[in-house]
Every structure is written in C-alpha cells, then in structure tokens.
Amino acid sequence: MASSLLVNLLQVLTVVLLAPLYKGTLAWLEETIQGKIAPSPLQPYYDLRKLFRKSQVVSTEASWIFRFAPYISFVVPIVVTLLIPVLTSFPLFFAFAGDMVGAGFILGLGGFFTALAAVDSANPYGAVGASRTRMVSLLVEPIFIIVFFTVSFVANSTIPYVVQQQWVQSSAAFFAPSHVLLAAAFVMIVLAENGRLPVDNPGGHFELAMIDESKNLEYSGPALALVKWAGQMKLMVLSLVFLNVLVTPLGLAASPTAPALATAIVLVSFKLLIFAVLIAAIETSLAKLRLFRISEFLGMTFVTAVVAMVAAIFHM
C-alpha cells in the first residue's frame, strides 16, 4: 500500500520534472529538422526559472478567477497523472479512483477555467483565443468519447491499467484495423488539444492567428510560468496515454523496486523521444489550417475514430 502510493508520487514527480524537457526536446527537434538554429532542449527550464523570479501584473478588471486559474490548470495534469500508467504496468494507489472518461473530465475542467480566465482579463485577444480554444475542444470532445467507447468495446473497461494489456496480447490484436485507426485518431487529438500544427502554430506570435497561446497573453511572472508548465505537462500526459495505454505499453516496471523503476524512466523517456520525432515530422510537413478548416481536420479525426469503433464491434 505505502509503496504503491510512493510510486504514484514518483510518477507525478517524473511528469512534473520531465515535461519541460519533453517540450524543449520537441521544439529542438522541429527547429533542427527545419534547418534553423534551435534553442537548447533545456530552454523551457530557463524560461520557467526566469518567470518565477519576475513580479506579476494583474489587470484591474480581473476577478478571483483570473488569479486561481493558473493553479487549477497546474493541478489538473497532476491529478490525471495519478490515474494513468506512467512508469508501471501494475495498478497503483489511485488507479481505480477514476477511468479515462474521468481523466477527460478533469482535463476539461482545466480548459474551462483557463478559458474563463482569458475572458476575465478583459483583453479582447483573450476572449478570441478562449472562444477558439473552446471551438476546438468542442470538436475534440466527441472524438475522445468515441475513442473511449472503442476502448471499452475491446477491453471491457476504461481503466487505463486494464486497457493497456489488451493491444499487445497478439500481433493480430496490435495490427487490427480498429487499433490502427484508433491510434491515428488519438495522434490527431493530441495535436489538436495541445495547439500543435496543423490546428495551431505553437511558434506563432501573431495575436489574431493564435488559438492556444492567446489564452495566456495577460499572464505574467509566476502565473505565466504555472500556465506554461501546465501546458507542457498536458502534452506529456496525453503523449503518455497514447504510448503507455493505447499503443506501446512496453518497457514499464513490473515491480515497485528501484532498479525496475529507474529502467522504466529511461525506457519511457526513449518512447517519448520517438513520439516527439513523429510529432516533429508531422508538424514540419503540414501547414497551419485556416480556422474554418479545423472542423474538417477534426471531422476527419472523428470519422477515423468512429470507423475504429465500428471495426472493433464487427471484428469481435
């Protein structure tokens, strides 16, 4: 019991501490592929340190929501981390406290508060960004639900620790059309939910074209650091759900011992690196879509997810 709780805390620490490195590595890979001079993969840590030392400016129009939203958005990925397998293939202390739908709801809560805070700041770009983020999330939501349906059809459960063993039982299960389509749909969800190309340009600095970034325009100092860190953790958590639950639940620790966990951290980092290469390749080869074409991209994702579900039902 105690050891399982400790491992759970170790998972949280892994995600909290490695998330900036993951984002930094992703940025570094992309810039390198595109032939630019890339900032160091450690750049997000320097940014966070700089921001935590700065003072904070808050608009006189802003209410308590604006002050609280960074904390909520920072805590949300941590709570989700408690529910998903990050380092272990056996269930931990909080494993049965919530399933994938619950995790989706918790992430939704964070999105809700950041959107409210963006409107609360009375900055017009904040409201524009918030409404666009909501539009994207609105379209992503049904895809998440369909993915969960598919998962529950195949695994008879939506608890991540139960689901992860289903796909690798045989090569037939791994390569089944439902699994391939599900994985493809989930990659597209990861891109859309984290404001990556082709939905949003993470490197863009033009307010009128921003989607994900413009929510944070009014934040400064430690609050901005928290919001940024939360975004990095969200990307890492969704990547981990993709890697550890849906596609490759390999290289995870089978027992709560120190060597096994250390190996797991290395192997999971390696998997994340490969996934980062995949995202960088996708982002380099695609251009940002116009706002009203995003619905087509996500419609495509929705169709993929639905057909994954249909294939899962009919191939049983």
Add this chain to the structure above:
Amino acid sequence: MQISLLYGLNALAAALFLMTAFLFLASRQTAGSLSLFVRQALLLSASALLQAYALHSLDLLLVAVITVAAKVFLIPWMLRRSLGGTFQSRREVELAVSVPTSLVIAIGASLVAYFVSQPIASQMPSFVAVNLPVGLAGLLISVYALAVRREALPQFLSLLMLDNAAFFAGVAIASTSALWEIIAALEGIIVTIIVALLTRTISERIGTTQVGQLAGLREEGSR
C-alpha cells in the same frame, strides 16, 4: 514468417487503405488527391503481396506487380504528362457538398459496409474478413466522391479509387485467378488515355475542366 504476423500486416494495410479513402474525400487539392491515389495503390499491392506470400499464389504476386506498375508509375505519369498544368493551376477542387457533411456520409458508408459484409466475412478466413468490409467501404466512399466532385480530373481520380477499392476486396475473395486483374489494369490505362484526351479537349475548348458548370456550349455565348 508467422501467419498471424501476415494477418496483422494485412490488417494494417487495410486500416491505412480506409484512411486514404477518407483523406481523399476530405482533400481539396488535385495534386494531393493524386498522391493519395498512389499511396492507396501501394497499400493495395502490399495487401496483395502479403496474401501472395501467405497463400503461395503466383496470381496475386502478378496482381501486386501490375498494380504497382500501372497505378503507381504509369497512370500518374500519364496524367501528369497530359494534364500537368491542371494539377498546379486548380488548387481547390470545387465540391458539391461540404467536406464535414461528406465525412458524416462516409461514416454511414463504412457502417453499411461493415454491416452488410458481416454475415459473409465472419465465416471466412482472416484475409477476407478484413479486406471485404474495407474494400466495400472504399467502394461506397469512392462512388460518393465521384458524385460530389465537380471537376473532371478529381472525378476521374475517384473512379480510379473505386477501382482500387474493388480490387482490395477482390484480391481477398478471388485469390486464384489473375486474368481479370490484368485485363482490368489494362482497361484502367485505356480509360486514362481516353479521359485525359477528353479533359484536354474540354480544357482547350472551354478553358476549364470544371464540368459542374458546363451548362451550355461556347457558341451560345454562355461563357
């Protein structure tokens, strides 16, 4: 190689095949549609190759080779050669139905395909069970794409996608006769020549290949 791995790789090809059909339906660019068609033909030949290996069938090997030769190299080359300008000049294909609506209809088509083929596919070995519904879904989606594209070249590409989908189901069902495949592949080339010449003529006479807007003849002064 293990037979279950072959089944698995074939299922992977099938899933990607279906995705290219959806992407084709969602794509608005002629050049993109052509490259999707090429990729789909590659997936078709991959599936045929895997089945040729698993069933020790020379016929299926021939099918794979002919598919690659005709659909990956010859047809795109001929289209680019005869209509090169059309690919670049018309970036956005005109569609009769918006893309999101089309995608919803594509869901319906795949659902119907899986539902209809379920009684047959469940009795059959794994290759048929995977290829039949996917091929049928691809067939329905291509027919729909053919109906909503309003320009000659994308319509022709939908026709070729239809061909792909029919073969995708076909290679799994009739794995022992290759003759009809050869004929069909040759037929595809002939159709390409005819359509390319026709499109070129239309393009020369009217200045566009947007067949959806060809309401009257040029002499009547409608253009």
